[in-house]
Amino acid sequence: MKKKIPGRALGEAVRQLFKKPATSAYPFEKAKLQPKFRGRIAFEQEKCIGCKMCVRVCPAKAIEIVLSADQPAAPAPVEGQAPAPAKKKFDCVIHLDRCVYCAQCVEVCPKKALASTDDFELAQLDRKALRRHYK
Amino acid sequence: MSKISIPLGPQHPGLKEPINFGLVLEGEQIDKATVNLGYNHRGVEKAAEERTYIQDIYLIERVCGICSHSHVTCYITCVEEIAKAEIPERAKAIRVLVGELERIHSHLLWLGIAAYEIGFDTLFMYVWRDREHVLDCLELVGGNRVHYSINTLGGVRRDITPEIKAELLKRIDILEARTKYYTTLATEETTVLARTQNVGVLPKDLGIRLGACGPTARASGIARDVRKDEPYLIYDKLDFKLITADTCDVFGRVVVRVLETVESCRIIRQVLNYLPEGPISIKVPWKIPEGEAVNRYEAPRGEDIHYVKGNGTDKPERVKVRAPTLANYHAVPHMLEGGWLADVPLVIAAIDPCMSCSDRALVTDRAAARSAVWSWEEMRRNGIEFYKRRGVDFSKVTLK
Ligand code: SF4
Numbered sequence A: 001m002k003k004k005i006p007g008r009a010l011g012e013a014v015r016q017l018f019k020k021p022a023t024s025a026y027p028f029e030k031a032k033l034q035p036k037f038r039g040r041i042a043f044e045q046e047k048c049i050g051c052k053m054c055v056r057v058c059p060a061k062a063i064e065i066v067l068s069a070d071q072p073a074a075p076a077p078v079e080g081q082a083p084a085p086a087k088k089k090f091d092c093v094i095h096l097d098r099c100v101y102c103a104q105c106v107e108v109c110p111k112k113a114l115a116s117t118d119d120f121e122l123a124q125l126d127r128k129a130l131r132r133h134y135k
Numbered sequence B: 001m002s003k004i005s006i007p008l009g010p011q012h013p014g015l016k017e018p019i020n021f022g023l024v025l026e027g028e029q030i031d032k033a034t035v036n037l038g039y040n041h042r043g044v045e046k047a048a049e050e051r052t053y054i055q056d057i058y059l060i061e062r063v064c065g066i067c068s069h070s071h072v073t074c075y076i077t078c079v080e081e082i083a084k085a086e087i088p089e090r091a092k093a094i095r096v097l098v099g100e101l102e103r104i105h106s107h108l109l110w111l112g113i114a115a116y117e118i119g120f121d122t123l124f125m126y127v128w129r130d131r132e133h134v135l136d137c138l139e140l141v142g143g144n145r146v147h148y149s150i151n152t153l154g155g156v157r158r159d160i161t162p163e164i165k166a167e168l169l170k171r172i173d174i175l176e177a178r179t180k181y182y183t184t185l186a187t188e189e190t191t192v193l194a195r196t197q198n199v200g201v202l203p204k205d206l207g208i209r210l211g212a213c214g215p216t217a218r219a220s221g222i223a224r225d226v227r228k229d230e231p232y233l234i235y236d237k238l239d240f241k242l243i244t245a246d247t248c249d250v251f252g253r254v255v256v257r258v259l260e261t262v263e264s265c266r267i268i269r270q271v272l273n274y275l276p277e278g279p280i281s282i283k284v285p286w287k288i289p290e291g292e293a294v295n296r297y298e299a300p301r302g303e304d305i306h307y308v309k310g311n312g313t314d315k316p317e318r319v320k321v322r323a324p325t326l327a328n329y330h331a332v333p334h335m336l337e338g339g340w341l342a343d344v345p346l347v348i349a350a351i352d353p354c355m356s357c358s359d360r361a362l363v364t365d366r367a368a369a370r371s372a373v374w375s376w377e378e379m380r381r382n383g384i385e386f387y388k389r390r391g392v393d394f395s396k397v398t399l400k
């Protein structure tokens, strides 16, 4: 049988009295994040081609890709060439309450239009604000 | 003395998990105990059939918040087996690395909870403070503290850079030193000994008969560990000890877990030094051929079993999860019987239970002697009917 020592943690407890607290003063102090943290998903409209791969892989059905309300006009026809169709523009809607921040959409996007950010303070008082519409 | 029976749970201040125990007491001593499950069924298996293999990775990860990597690794090994994909060695090593980090995180979490149940809050606070190191390591490797999402079909998603390796080695040294301190603390401190020795006894033969697994079994002298019995990933190349204890009580379970944590630190160091060069993943087509596979994995709580059946599409035909807690439930009434009421929370906590991992549904109609599996719609309809009968208002919900 091992020896029994009462108050074995006492020395450690006394030593802790003279140490800095292990907790941080969040929210007054910013939380420290590791470099590859997966937070809110950001969207860059210029890069998106509307392939909807992100929608297909999302496990939480949290992302939607919709046609933008205002579409750019078709480029002026050049003589001697077939008229080029207008490049379509897409908006991205992310439901922050459904998203599980897995970043699978970021990984699958062929044009790197999506990216993980460091933003994790996403609580809202208004439920509607959880639906982010990136235009 | 007359006997009284009391229910413990599913909601009880001394019990953090949704489970019900029926206790028959004689004074303060437990004469008989029964266990009732089924308070937290979430339909994960059914939901998995409705999603693609890639989406299921993130769903299966959420079977459990603590052993998220264990479940996914077990599931994905099945899928890769069906697809006949051999993943790169580096990916295997990274999976082992995260698996062992997870074991440290889970065991330290448990040690804190056990200390809290004992009433030794000082130990609880210190353990959880030091556990932050391993959570930071996991965030560094995977990008999040709890759901690291490191696995993908055909390998892992993120690589270990030399900077990450250096940081991990630094943190592991701190963790190992701290765990060694907790080992002496937990095995010598009078309070811990008084509360854990000869409490919740599970004799070896009973443990084998009831199919206990993981640290619960190993603390009863049953030398069972999937990592040793049927090495997966790169465990056959690693040097580590299978920890057992022969005291068969809660004290044994404490000893097994703290010593396993030290072993995990050793494994992590070996993996980091071994880490072969090469790609971290291979391409696996989204459509998985027909076939079935079953795999075992040593999760922090014990043996985790997954079964996957593919049907040639991008969605699985069937996914079955057997979480380790389900195997350990049966032993709990035996551990409780003959013990004291005050020890109940500690004895239950000692198997490191995770109820929501374990709740699965199969409808058994005894009268008609038939069992059936419900479809997603049926399950939803039945759930709604059930709550309507209890007076929940569904007028604002659109029902399909
Ligand atoms: S995957 Fe990328 S390019 Fe395709 S629709 Fe989504 S954001 Fe746009």
Ligand code: SF4
Binding pocket: A041, A057, A058, A059, A060, A061, A062, A063, A094, A098, A099, A100, A101, A102, A103, A104, A105, A106
């Ligand atoms: S991070 Fe995951 S859950 Fe969120 S939108 Fe992307 S794929 Fe969907």
